[in-house]
Amino acid sequence: MAFGTITVYCGVAAIAIFLLRRLYLRLAHTASEHRSQLKLRNDSTSQEKIDVAKAYEITPLADFDWRAKEPLKFRSFKPKYHLTMGISNVSLSELIEMDHNYMSRMKLRKQIIEDHHDTVIQACPAITPALDELYTWLTGSYLPTRFPSMFKLSPTHLLNLVTSEPLPLQPPIDPIHTLELLGKNLDDDFLLLLPCDGDQYELKGFITCFPSGFNTKDKFGMTLKDIHTPVPGYKEKLERSMDRFFSRLEVGRVVQRSNWAITTHGRLFAASGTHLYEGEAPEPEDIDTFLRCERQLLHRLPKSKALVFSFKTYLYPLSDIKNEGLGENLAQAIDGLKEGSVPAMHFYKRGVVWGDAVKAYLRAE
Numbered sequence: 001m002a003f004g005t006i007t008v009y010c011g012v013a014a015i016a017i018f019l020l021r022r023l024y025l026r027l028a029h030t031a032s033e034h035r036s037q038l039k040l041r042n043d044s045t046s047q048e049k050i051d052v053a054k055a056y057e058i059t060p061l062a063d064f065d066w067r068a069k070e071p072l073k074f075r076s077f078k079p080k081y082h083l084t085m086g087i088s089n090v091s092l093s094e095l096i097e098m099d100h101n102y103m104s105r106m107k108l109r110k111q112i113i114e115d116h117h118d119t120v121i122q123a124c125p126a127i128t129p130a131l132d133e134l135y136t137w138l139t140g141s142y143l144p145t146r147f148p149s150m151f152k153l154s155p156t157h158l159l160n161l162v163t164s165e166p167l168p169l170q171p172p173i174d175p176i177h178t179l180e181l182l183g184k185n186l187d188d189d190f191l192l193l194l195p196c197d198g199d200q201y202e203l204k205g206f207i208t209c210f211p212s213g214f215n216t217k218d219k220f221g222m223t224l225k226d227i228h229t230p231v232p233g234y235k236e237k238l239e240r241s242m243d244r245f246f247s248r249l250e251v252g253r254v255v256q257r258s259n260w261a262i263t264t265h266g267r268l269f270a271a272s273g274t275h276l277y278e279g280e281a282p283e284p285e286d287i288d289t290f291l292r293c294e295r296q297l298l299h300r301l302p303k304s305k306a307l308v309f310s311f312k313t314y315l316y317p318l319s320d321i322k323n324e325g326l327g328e329n330l331a332q333a334i335d336g337l338k339e340g341s342v343p344a345m346h347f348y349k350r351g352v353v354w355g356d357a358v359k360a361y362l363r364a365e
Ligand SMILES: *[C@@H]1O[C@H](CO)[C@@H](O)[C@H](O)[C@H]1NC(C)=O
Pocket: 035, 038, 039, 042
């Protein structure tokens, strides 16, 4: 009796196992077919679009002499100011620009990091994987490949040949220290953004020694659109396309834009003061005045998928602009701030403070 029941059970179990096995094999087959279709699709899209491996082949600047390299000249001012993204593609090799200001900038950046540490550096724990990815790539690959005359890789460290300081190849445990290392070795400011809900990106870590008129710490943790709240016209003219652009930027693509402003001082660290907000009274100032431009770049890290917004700041004495014969062009561009798509830009850029004096200087014989 008992044996008979067991036999029946065994028979049922055997059939059940047989059927389950067939089902499993079928599912596994479908899954692998599905996977290979996905792979095919990925391969074909990556061929049409960006070849990431190729994008990451960095072109060396073999005999590069930073002491002999003039800073890039950005003269992007136009007769009428239109608020646009104004981007162009550059290669990953061009991510970092070096020039004869390197040594003096490094000294200045070290001093600023010491004096204004928490204003210029912030990081939340969530940014560590992305920051480590950026640091490891820069030190272990990009810098020694692109600038072999400035950075030399050894099995244990990266040697900065200009300052004679070694950098560890492993990023420090504390992301703040990692940002300090970047800040003291590169004349570029870095802001790292991670996706939050929807297609919004949030600022989760930064080193900005040369903020231009705002305190980056006040923007820490903010979304892209909240960061830009004070910019007149941003919400109406740029917010949607910027959000879309940021969420869609492909790995391997690097975009560049530049901006311009007039500053009535030569300080690179300016955590306040290049913008004027409604209610602030303009004060007359002496003319010690510069054209200030940022070369801004945006790219996405391949593993963490974080976005890296980096920029290098250029200051040009107004006499340079005049000597190049561009005095009238810049004077027109200052008036053009009022005549473009966002007339409030003239006030925001503090044109009311320096506009007349600067134009008079630029137009004087
Ligand atoms: C294909 O791309 C998707 C989305 O980018 C990714 O999740 C998936 O793992 C990729 N599949 C293969 C087989 O590479």
